[in-house]
Amino acid sequence: MSRKNVFALIIFALIGFSLFVVVANFNTVRSLFSRAATPPPLQHGAPGDLISDIILGQIDFNQASHNQVVPFKVSNPGGVIVDRLRQPNTVYVYDGGNSRILVYTSLGACLNNTSIKCTINSDCPASSCSLTKNKPADLVLGQPSGTGYNGCNGDANMQNYPLRKPASASTLCTLPEMLISPLEGGSFASMDIDSEHNLYVTDFYNNRVLKYNDPVTTDTIADEVWGQSNFEGNRCNISDTDLSAGDPPNPTDSSLCMGRNTQQQDSFTAGVEIDSSGNLWVADSSNHRVLRFPFLSGSISKTADLVLGQPFFTTKNPGNTLDQLNQPAALRIDPNTQWVYVADYGNNRILIFKPPFTSGMAAQSTFGSNFRSPAGLALDPTGSGLWVSDYGNSMLELWDMAGLTVQKVLFKDTYQPNGQCGSTILNPVCINPRPDGSCWYNMCGALGSIGIDSDANIIVSSSSFNQDAWRFPAPIPTPAAGNVFSADYQLFSPPDGYNYMNEYGLFSPRGIVIKNSQLIASDGYRLLFWNNPQSLTNGKPADGYAGVTSFHDKDIWTINRIAADNNNRLWVAHQSNVDVYQ
Numbered sequence: 001m002s003r004k005n006v007f008a009l010i011i012f013a014l015i016g017f018s019l020f021v022v023v024a025n026f027n028t029v030r031s032l033f034s035r036a037a038t039p040p041p042l043q044h045g046a047p048g049d050l051i052s053d054i055i056l057g058q059i060d061f062n063q064a065s066h067n068q069v070v071p072f073k074v075s076n077p078g079g080v081i082v083d084r085l086r087q088p089n090t091v092y093v094y095d096g097g098n099s100r101i102l103v104y105t106s107l108g109a110c111l112n113n114t115s116i117k118c119t120i121n122s123d124c125p126a127s128s129c130s131l132t133k134n135k136p137a138d139l140v141l142g143q144p145s146g147t148g149y150n151g152c153n154g155d156a157n158m159q160n161y162p163l164r165k166p167a168s169a170s171t172l173c174t175l176p177e178m179l180i181s182p183l184e185g186g187s188f189a190s191m192d193i194d195s196e197h198n199l200y201v202t203d204f205y206n207n208r209v210l211k212y213n214d215p216v217t218t219d220t221i222a223d224e225v226w227g228q229s230n231f232e233g234n235r236c237n238i239s240d241t242d243l244s245a246g247d248p249p250n251p252t253d254s255s256l257c258m259g260r261n262t263q264q265q266d267s268f269t270a271g272v273e274i275d276s277s278g279n280l281w282v283a284d285s286s287n288h289r290v291l292r293f294p295f296l297s298g299s300i301s302k303t304a305d306l307v308l309g310q311p312f313f314t315t316k317n318p319g320n321t322l323d324q325l326n327q328p329a330a331l332r333i334d335p336n337t338q339w340v341y342v343a344d345y346g347n348n349r350i351l352i353f354k355p356p357f358t359s360g361m362a363a364q365s366t367f368g369s370n371f372r373s374p375a376g377l378a379l380d381p382t383g384s385g386l387w388v389s390d391y392g393n394s395m396l397e398l399w400d401m402a403g404l405t406v407q408k409v410l411f412k413d414t415y416q417p418n419g420q421c422g423s424t425i426l427n428p429v430c431i432n433p434r435p436d437g438s439c440w441y442n443m444c445g446a447l448g449s450i451g452i453d454s455d456a457n458i459i460v461s462s463s464s465f466n467q468d469a470w471r472f473p474a475p476i477p478t479p480a481a482g483n484v485f486s487a488d489y490q491l492f493s494p495p496d497g498y499n500y501m502n503e504y505g506l507f508s509p510r511g512i513v514i515k516n517s518q519l520i521a522s523d524g525y526r527l528l529f530w531n532n533p534q535s536l537t538n539g540k541p542a543d544g545y546a547g548v549t550s551f552h553d554k555d556i557w558t559i560n561r562i563a564a565d566n567n568n569r570l571w572v573a574h575q576s577n578v579d580v581y582q
Contacts, residue, residue: 057506059148059539064156066498068505071136071146077461078188079448088119096186098150102137120455142172166232173205188448190271190330202270205259206234227256236260253313257286267345271330283328311360323362343374367403370417378450394421441484503541511562525554
């Protein structure tokens with residue numbers, strides 16, 4: 001393909017967050033804006049067609065993510081769960097922007113014997129666990145590999161438009177393929193693990209719950225599904241078209257609706273719980289209800305026998321009375337009392353339902369107070385209380401079981417339900433600072449399940465500026481004004497940011513030119529160039545960079561647009577200045 005026949009389809013990056021550069025035949029680009037009623041199968045690379053030929057920034061046309069997807073970085077993570085019954089403890093991280101779950105069978109090695117893998121200090125007799133920085137996940141659920149892949153059901157670019165690609169037992173959809181701005185998207189999950197090491201997770205935009213039979217010792221393929229008739233289904237309440245602007249269809253006792261793409265869903269969070277009898281409970285967020293799927297004759301039924309938050313299985317109206325819910329995001333069940341605690345996200349409260357249970361019953365009481373959009377719950381293993389991810393208040397709080405007193409606080413120095421991120425005290429004193437003096441205490445945007453390991457360390461993820469999961473070591477101190485408690489370990493840093501910035505990925509393309517036998521592109525933070533544009537192939541890494549000190553560096557001023565003139569000069573527009581490269 002000659003240089004003059006190469007054109008980059010990135011104009012939409014000027015109005016949104018594009019994640020790649022597509023190269024197509026110039027003479028047919030104008031036809032791309034017309035859409036056939038029944039689109040033909042896409043066959044990239046064929047001459048003279050209306051389909052793009054080469055993609056840069058992604059490994060193939062099915063992927064779309066900021067920077068490069070790798071097994072040691074995340075994008076908008078949304079929940080952590082720890083299997084405390086296995087040694088070393090297994091850690092699961094819901095990677096909400098990459099449609100996958102990262103699985104860690106250990107986080108490091110013992111200091112006195114590096115051949116012994118560990119997650120906590122208790123794994124290392126007479127020693128301690130040395131945690132590994134940027135450790136690649138041992139397993140990946142939802143994608144064929146830990147590198148390069150992030151597509152919802154294998155297709156992040158909705159190449160089957162207007163039809164969604166079917167789900168499968170080996171895929172997840174935690175970020176919908178039709179989302180305009182992936183940087184702002186994703187979903188969150190309150191996961192659970194049963195006594196046999198099986199993982200249960202809400203597959204948000206496939207509107208289903210999946211069970212993985214002990215993925216550490218078996219495989220990464222889901223074994224059971226709830227909310228859909230089979231593993232291929234992905235629609236809200238099974239029959240929704242996902243394209244209608246009207247109300248979604250009514251639910252049933254065997255359907256789920258979590259991430260209906262045309263319906264406003266503020267929480268973007270759903271949750272599961274396995275009770276001591278083996279019943280599966282689901283916070284069915286877009287249907288504004290909680291369902292119980294009973295354990296019968298050795299297996300969990302695919303039909304619910306109990307609904308909370310709605311009078312019937314076929315209703316889905318949000319409300320704020322004690323017998324109603326509004327986007328329930330998570331639930332946990334006290335094994336001693338069988339009380340069901342529900343994080344009622346849209347009503348800024350936590351409800352307690354007590355047995356005996358009946359469909360449509362009212363909650364007997366509320367738990368705690370002053371919550372703003374609670375989005376995660378965890379019973380403390382010591383039985384001392386309930387941890388609450390108070391998302392709108394940017395706090396992680398341990399309440400006593402009566403719901404009257406806050407005993408511990410993370411992300412701030414003291415209990416401050418003010419809707420703000422960070423402490424009200426400027427420059428608070430850091431407890432447990434890092435060796436370099438840094439203090440990792442402030443996490444905004446923490447939604448989804450809260451991980452607690454066998455040593456009572458807290459592991460929690462954040463999708464705000466952190467883009468990480470942090471471990472706060474036990475014992476968690478009693479709150480004291482002016483003293484903030486630092487995490488001692490970051491699972492996915494340094495460096496910080498969405499996925500991994502390197503020569504393979506792009507962040508947000510803002511412009512492209514071809515000059516002096518080079519294809520030069522801005523990805524919002526850097527200038528990247530590829531030599532000899534005629535030799536481009538899918539996912540080819542850039543040959544070099546400009547404006548930064550390495551492929552991993554960012555231009556803090558943000559590159560907005562680039563252009564070349566007839567004198568072989570490259571003009572680069574930043575937020576407040578223009579640079580010229582000769």
